[in-house]
Amino acid sequence: MSNFEDWLRAQAQERENAGLTRRLRSRHPSEPAIDLAGNDYLGLSRHPRVVAGAVAATVEYGAGAGASRLVTGTLPIHDELERALADFSGFPTALVCSTGYHANLSVVSALVDADTLVVSDAHAHASMIDACRLGRAHVQVVAHNDVAAVDAALMARKQARALVLVETIYSVLGDAAPVSELAEVCAARGAVLVADEAHAIGVAGVGGRGLVHAAGLAHRADIVATLTLSKSLGAQGGAVLSSRTVREHLVNRARPFIYDTGLAPGAAGGALAALEVIEDEPARVERVNLVASALAVACRVDMPAGAVLAVPMGGPLEAVAAVEKAAGSGLRIGCFRPPSTPDGISRLRLTAHAHLDDLELVTAVEVLEGLL
Numbered sequence: 001m002s003n004f005e006d007w008l009r010a011q012a013q014e015r016e017n018a019g020l021t022r023r024l025r026s027r028h029p030s031e032p033a034i035d036l037a038g039n040d041y042l043g044l045s046r047h048p049r050v051v052a053g054a055v056a057a058t059v060e061y062g063a064g065a066g067a068s069r070l071v072t073g074t075l076p077i078h079d080e081l082e083r084a085l086a087d088f089s090g091f092p093t094a095l096v097c098s099t100g101y102h103a104n105l106s107v108v109s110a111l112v113d114a115d116t117l118v119v120s121d122a123h124a125h126a127s128m129i130d131a132c133r134l135g136r137a138h139v140q141v142v143a144h145n146d147v148a149a150v151d152a153a154l155m156a157r158k159q160a161r162a163l164v165l166v167e168t169i170y171s172v173l174g175d176a177a178p179v180s181e182l183a184e185v186c187a188a189r190g191a192v193l194v195a196d197e198a199h200a201i202g203v204a205g206v207g208g209r210g211l212v213h214a215a216g217l218a219h220r221a222d223i224v225a226t227l228t229l230s231k232s233l234g235a236q237g238g239a240v241l242s243s244r245t246v247r248e249h250l251v252n253r254a255r256p257f258i259y260d261t262g263l264a265p266g267a268a269g270g271a272l273a274a275l276e277v278i279e280d281e282p283a284r285v286e287r288v289n290l291v292a293s294a295l296a297v298a299c300r301v302d303m304p305a306g307a308v309l310a311v312p313m314g315g316p317l318e319a320v321a322a323v324e325k326a327a328g329s330g331l332r333i334g335c336f337r338p339p340s341t342p343d344g345i346s347r348l349r350l351t352a353h354a355h356l357d358d359l360e361l362v363t364a365v366e367v368l369e370g371l372l
């Protein structure tokens with residue numbers, strides 16, 4: 001056995017001993033389990049209009065965009081989706097990328113230089129952390145949702161510019177960022193707020209327009225939002241919402257945008273149809289919040305800001321055991337364990353779905369009450 005294989009096997013053993021081994025498991029859509037783990041919060045990935053939108057765009061434009069956006073990979077379906085996203089969120093413009101991950105990589109890496117400080121919430125998503133690395137930025141991590149710490153970091157900085165990175169609804173903890181207060185501090189200290197709305201779009205704010213829109217901040221040139229098309233919008237892809245100036249800068253400078261094939265037409269068509277469904281069927285947004293509240297009561301945790309609920313567990317082994325027990329009762333739930341949790345706490349992660357019917361919700365509540 002080579003040194004390389006020894007090294008891999010030793011790491012695998014360490015992971016196994018610590019209860020941290022991750023395994024891929026394919027999920028057939030016909031499985032009867034009640035899904036409280038996925039991020040298709042509004043149930044749109046299989047909505048007939050969304051599927052039809054994806055099919056129609058694929059038939060019209062092909063299975064792939066065929067090139068990066070700056071070469072020949074910008075298609076009318078991208079333009080349409082960008083206009084619809086900007087209208088929906090209240091931002092002046094949108095720029096569609098191939099994933100939400102790329103949206104964060106693009107924004108952060110293109111908006112920093114050697115004279116920029118990045119202040120990042122301790123629970124910011126991995127894509128933001130990787131974005132900081134890509135931009136080779138000077139980064140200061142601050143305690144979760146601690147506006148005073150953000151202010152102190154911005155005030156004490158030596159760099160001319162600063163970015164503040166937050167999620168508006170946190171992907172693991174499920175709580176909301178104090179968006180208005182952060183925006184105020186950023187304005188006062190000459191910093192740009194980058195707000196990842198991945199878990200807020202479609203769920204939080206007026207008609208699911210997100211928390212930046214709800215705070216009346218979408219018009220501000222010093223606020224940039226990112227989102228994914230792969231959660232509430234039921235498709236795949238990501239987008240940056242911003243001023244025209246920021247968009248133009250990204251098109252010219254964001255390497256993860258420039259050197260990446262444009263979003264597949266089917267994903268763009270699906271997301272476009274999903275935005276229309278959200279506007280036509282506002283009851284979906286209300287329902288996902290009602291389901292989230294019922295699950296929070298069953299799990300005895302605080303009301304979540306959106307569709308994500310976090311239930312702290314004693315350790316990774318307890319978390320995995322709970323997930324397996326729930327699966328035995330027909331409930332699919334997720335868990336986050338170190339190193340995915342910055343504070344080292346293992347948590348069950350449950351997600352609410354608008355398409356759970358009343359019987360499924362009662363079953364889910366009963367199973368969770370018996371589990372926790």
Ligand SMILES: Cc1ncc(COP(=O)(O)O)c(C=O)c1O
Binds near residue numbers: 127198
């Ligand atoms: C907060 C947050 N930002 C960005 C992403 C990345 O989005 P995508 O899956 O579209 O790459 C995710 C998760 O997938 C996320 O939870």
